[in-house]
Amino acid sequence: MRExxxxxxxxxxNSVHNYVNKYANEENLNMYIRxxxxxxYLAIDSLLKNEFIVPHEIVILKRDLAKIYNAVYKEESLFYCSSFSYAYSVVxxxxxxxxxxxxxKINLDIMAMLINIKSIMKGNSxxxxSIDSSFFSTIxxxxxxxxxxxxxxxxxxxIPSLYCIGNMIQTLILYYKAGKSKFRDQILPLIDSLNKILNKFLNNDKVKKIIHNNNQLSYFIENQLKYCFNIKGKTYDVxxxxxxxxxxxxxxxxxxxxxxxxxxxxxxxxxxxxxYSRLVDELENMNILDKILFLRSLSDYNYHFEENDNYKFELGMIEIYDKIDIEDFLNHVFNIEKINVNSVKQSDIxxxxxxKDCELRARFSHTIKGVSKRILDREASKPHGVFEISDMEVPIIYHGKKIYLCMPFKSGVEILQNSVPINVAYQIIKPYAEFSNCVVVFVTAKRCSESLMNYIKKIKDKMGWPIGIIEDKVLAGLLLMNGEI
Incomplete structure (x- = not known):
């Protein structure tokens, strides 16, 4: 990639990330900010497809997506698609x-549903x-x-009608592609209805003139017409x-x-x-929406048309995280300071x-203090899945607050090298993309490689994420102290 x-x-x-973190956690956001x-959300979604992003910034961007989702797709803001219900009477x-x-408000509610569908397609819900039900019943x-x-x-x-119709069509089509639901049979008839209304607009002479003089609107409409044809298996040439x-x-x-x-x-x-050159020249003068849209197109272009050279670089994004003393936390949960490492023999290691992984999880679960046996047994025996957050996640009360303890595991059987390579870094920090407040403890039978340890040290310093490591001899000592080996 060019410098x-x-x-x-x-x-x-960073402009997009800073905007999200400036507003996403505020209450009563106005329609413009939402x-x-x-x-x-759409720009970050495109950015995340690119492979140059380092693991901890993938986590930051996914945290941004979650914040946006919570800010935009809110039941009290959508109020069961009330903008749809009152559309006719207000107009x-x-x-x-x-x-x-x-x-x-109609366009914003449509966008909220679009984001909800994208979140569903990521496996988040x-x-x-009930809001889906209101969406379909009030269209x-x-x-x-x-x-x-x-x-x-x-x-x-x-013009506002045309944009609303087009946005509805593309959202309905995305919902249709998202999978089976009780509303799926309603989608194609609704698209047909909207398409008929759209064509009624397009046959109006004044609308024709508006579209002829507005290329932005023209290509947007052409895109929706292409959607309508393609969903029925037909071609549409633009x-x-x-x-x-x-x-x-x-x-x-x-x-x-x-x-x-x-x-x-x-x-x-x-x-x-x-x-491209014109966009770059105007970059410093762009407002936030222009920067958002530029990031989206740049991300799409880079992902589809630039060679993937497996080169990674940092975007320089920072997120403030509540400080937790990881050493104190480890002592609180595991009594780490009581481990006698000198008592560990080579035969124990x-x-x-x-x-194996399942055996290590089961035995390690018996060393965790302050969590019910039922929860520990469930987490220790749960199967691995594509949507899992970590190998184990358990709630811990720490200094009067509930914090999720997330534990990725690497057994000696799983890691064939002498040490754990850096390519497991994302698995370690992934929980920070899912939980607003958590602690990660990486449990590994073999020691971490120097490159992995250096990466963890760097992100602990830069991000403030509380990450503990229980490895090799210390892990053997913990299990020995609890009678598990």
């Missing part, structure tokens, strides 16, 4: 400000919640509102002329790139190259290294 691209990735990713956070009888706000109210706008030829609401959009304003360039990426990736690649 210029590294600089741009660092600048953009919509910006939703855009941040028909509201004043200009009320109607404008209603369209903004399930389809079919019809929106279709009445859009139909009212076009039938009454209320020109000032043509006529693309990059010369016509060469001199668009920066915001339009970035939005067109987003649409082109979905319509035709080769045209996206070409247009990105055409606009040999026995330790012969234990």
């Amino acid at each position: 210029e691209n590294k600089y741009i990735f660092k600048l953009l990713s 919509s910006m956070l939703a855009e941040c 028909k009888g509201g004043d200009i400000k009320e109607i404008q706000n209603q369209f903004k 399930d389809l079919g919640s 019809e109210n929106c279709t009445w509102a859009f139909t009212y706008v076009i039938n009454k030829e209320i020109e000032e609401y043509y 006529v693309i002329n990059l010369e016509e959009v060469r001199f668009e304003r920066i915001r339009s360039v970035l939005r067109i790139l987003t649409s082109l990426f979905k319509i035709n990736k080769q045209y996206f690649k070409e247009y990105f190259k055409i606009q 040999d026995k330790l290294k012969l234990l």
